Amino acid sequence: MNADILNLMVFGLAALTVAVTGLLTMVQLELGPLSRLGGHRRWLLAAALGSGVLAFALKLLIIVAVANFPQFVIDPFIEKVALPLQPTATTPPPGPPRYRWMALPESSAVANSPPRAPLRYSWQALPAQAPAPAHNPTTAAKAALGERLFFDADLSRDGTVSCASCHDLYAKAGADARPGASGIDGQVGTRNAPTVWNAAFQSRLFWDGRAASLEQQAVGPLLNPLEMGMPSAAAVEARVRGKPDYVAAFALSFGASAPITLARIAEAIAAYERTLITPDTPYDRFVRGDLAALAPAQLRGMALFQSTGCIHCHFGPNFSAASVFDDRVPLRAFPVGATPYVQRYDLVGDTGAAPAGNDRGVWRVPSLRNVALTGPWLHNGAVSELAEVVRIMAGAQLGRSGRHLVWSGRDRSLSTLEQAALSEQEVSDIVAFLQALSSDRLTRTAGR
């Protein structure tokens, strides 16, 4: 018991004893003889007066107690009264759902930890270095050579386009911010340029996953008539051999006797790309132990990313099923389920790696790192709002949709609309989480 209350009670008891004794003495010696009451009547008088004094003392005691210890005395009563007034379970509180956020201890002392989500999943940070194949180890000299080649527009037919034209590393986070890529002669391709950042962690490259390595991939754009348009491997090699400082850099990277070939050009570019990685994100800091790195909305989004099933396809350190860490099912159908988004964004005009005649596409699962910085999105760059991509994914890939009939007055068409069963709050939480996958550095240079 609180020491103050104990003191008060002892003091009160003493005061009461003094008061009762005084009262008895007064009745016995003064009031009794004066009123000429005899024997037990005196006691009755004493009791009557005494109870008055007692009631007065009790009142004083309550006043003193309430004035001095309001928390102790009043709180229990307030709580009991207020309880039935609280909202019942049927009236949800307004605003975003509030989750209590707690960190699990890392030690074995988790016996009474809260029940885990039904689906167990280990979140992983990006390694600080990208793995390289044995035949093309990443060296500083080779990466420096690759960097020069990456920015060299002379490697295109008319000298106007370099890799960096479509993969603007800093201002556009390694992509080009256009729906379709724009190559030589102003030709516009049908596919969106993905970022080259963290491509080093992808086991399959291109939207349809047709290249199995960065070395193999780099040859593609050089010879693609829509992109850099060089007529042949020999033509690319001749351009590089024509520059003396390239000759010296190749000797430094591959040995003096190694001739300049398209394969080595691609190896140097690939070595450079393996240095283009972004472990500097709020998400990675969080997974490495900085529990304050994510905002509440991002934490809610992270939990939803897991519980709604995005992790079935976008998993591991690079948020992709086509990763160097796990390449078991790199390609997935998209869109899996029928949704009106298919018409709205022409999602099956190009069916990627699907066999000819298929009515839906098959695509490599893309990484989601820096995805908030690399819009517009999807293989055709048709979607320019990240929240809409999340709705499409939830509906088309996870069946999170409700069916609605939609009448369009403009062209008088009636269609069914699969509306996102994820609430707008959930969609925006997932978007907040995707933003946590953006590199701090690229957010500064490309942040929009």
Ligand code: HEC
């Ligand atoms: C004209 C624009 C353009 C140029 C120039 C260009 N690219 Fe690309 N890049 C693209 C497009 C578009 C894609 C996707 C094509 C596809 O999936 O079919 C792509 C895909 C890639 C990918 C695959 C990324 C992934 O996640 O799958 C890498 C890596 C890449 N390019 C590197 C390069 C390099 C290296 C060069 C220079 C040798 C280069 N690009 C030149 C437009 C371009």
Ligand code: HEC
């Ligand atoms: C069944 C596998 C699968 C699931 C589940 C899935 N995705 Fe995807 N996701 C893909 C594929 C495949 C693509 C590439 C689609 C295309 O453009 O062709 C993609 C593309 C994306 C993109 C666009 C990437 C870009 O650079 O344009 C985002 C963002 C995305 N997914 C987020 C999510 C979110 C959030 C969820 C959970 C709500 C999710 N995905 C669930 C397979 C999946």
